[in-house]
Amino acid sequence: xxxxxxxxxxxxxxxxxxxxxxxxxxxxxxxxxxxxxxxxxxxxxxxxxxxxxxxxxxxxxxxxxxxxxxxxxxxxxxxxxxxxxxxxxxxxxxxxxxxxxxxxxxxxxxxxxxxxxxxxxxxxxxxxxxxxxxxxxxxxxxxxxxxxxxxxxxxxxxxxxxxxxxxxxxxxxxxxxxxxxxxxxxxxxxxxxxxxxxxxxxxxxxxxxxxxxxxxxxxxxxxxxxxxxxxxxxxxxx
Numbered sequence: 001x002x003x004x005x006x007x008x009x010x011x012x013x014x015x016x017x018x019x020x021x022x023x024x025x026x027x028x029x030x031x032x033x034x035x036x037x038x039x040x041x042x043x044x045x046x047x048x049x050x051x052x053x054x055x056x057x058x059x060x061x062x063x064x065x066x067x068x069x070x071x072x073x074x075x076x077x078x079x080x081x082x083x084x085x086x087x088x089x090x091x092x093x094x095x096x097x098x099x100x101x102x103x104x105x106x107x108x109x110x111x112x113x114x115x116x117x118x119x120x121x122x123x124x125x126x127x128x129x130x131x132x133x134x135x136x137x138x139x140x141x142x143x144x145x146x147x148x149x150x151x152x153x154x155x156x157x158x159x160x161x162x163x164x165x166x167x168x169x170x171x172x173x174x175x176x177x178x179x180x181x182x183x184x185x186x187x188x189x190x191x192x193x194x195x196x197x198x199x200x201x202x203x204x205x206x207x208x209x210x211x212x213x214x215x216x217x218x219x220x221x222x223x224x225x226x227x228x229x230x231x232x233x234x235x236x237x238x
Contacts, residue, residue, distance in 0.1 A: 002031045002230055003041045003058040005093050005113070007066035008086045026215040027064055027110075027223075034224035035231075036060070043092040051099040059237075060106040060206075060230030062223075063093055063113025065213060068175060071127060074119045079127035081174065094120050106206035106229035108222070111173050114209030118199060121181025129176050129195065145170040145216055149191035150198070156187035157208050158198040161225035169197070169212035176211060184209075205229060 006021040021042035028038035039058070047054045055061070067084035071077060073094065078085075093113075097120040100107050109117035115125050151166050152159040159165045177196040180186060188198025188210065201207035206229035214222035 001039055001058050001234075002036045002060045002062055002227060003039050003054070003096075004028065004031070004062045005064050005089070005096070006040050006042045007064070008043060008089055009067070009084075023064060024215070027062065030215045030220075030223040031062075031227060034227035036227035041092075041096070043086070043088045045088065045091065048092045048095040051095045055096065055099055055103065055105060058100075058105065059234040060108070060226050061096060061100045062226065063097060063107065063109040063116045063209075065111035065113060065172075067112070068127070069112060069115050069119060069125060071125075074124045076124065076127070081128040090116070090119075101201065101204060101207060104205055104233070106226055106233055107204075107208070108206075108226040109209035110215065111171075111211055111213055112175075114199060114211050115175060115177070117201075117207070117209040118177050118181045118184060121184050121201070123177065123181030123184065124179040126176045126178045129174055145172050145213060147171075150188050150212065151191060152198060153185075153187040156185075156198075157200045157206065158187045158210065161208060161210075161222045163221050169210075169214075170216045171212045173211060205233070 004023055004027050006023045009022045011020040011022055023040055031038040068082045070085040070087045070090045073090045093116050150169050154165045184199045184201055186196050187200050190197050197211045199209045214220035
């Protein structure tokens with residue numbers, strides 16, 4: 001059972017326009033294709049206070065993509081390009097991430113989720129990467145994924161999850177890692193600008209963050225590696 005943290009967004013269909021707990025279906029479909037079951041996790045302040053009860057029902061946690069992380073989560077002021085933050089989502093995901101890591105539950109952070117994994121370990125974010133790298137190749141067109149290459153530390157969890165120490169990936173982000181969180185190791189870099197593309201937490205069975213979107217690439221084995229780790233976690237617990 002893989003818990004997928006949901007975004008909170010205003011959405012419309014038919015005659016309706018309301019605030020929704022939302023997740024692109026590609027996340028669930030990729031989990032299901034790997035033999036897992038997907039459970040959508042909407043932000044819940046009660047669960048943020050007591051995350052253990054929710055995690056008791058899960059074998060793995062996915063911190064999914066979405067809107068910008070609230071800078072208050074890591075003690076910073078908002079940049080003019082930081083938009084669409086949802087503090088209730090941040091509170092919930094930080095609590096789940098801390099508790100999941102404490103019990104050695106497999107955790108995968110994707111794009112925003114990688115940023116949340118870093119913040120959960122005390123790290124900080126670059127709020128607008130184009131100012132740092134001098135280009136907008138990681139999010140060249142709103143609503144469209146950019147393609148670029150990454151290189152991964154040989155032998156790392158990231159490289160094992162991908163199946164290679166180099167990969168073409170799909171990205172759509174304008175924020176990234178600044179100060180790396182305590183205990184985390186950088187294990188992936190963008191070919192074009194050496195930006196941080198993957199982090200992991202050595203000493204944990206499976207704690208990985210990738211800045212790209214493996215759910216949008218049918219050839220990717222990254223989410224499958226989370227399901228495999230969750231299966232092992234479930235077996236050990238049993």
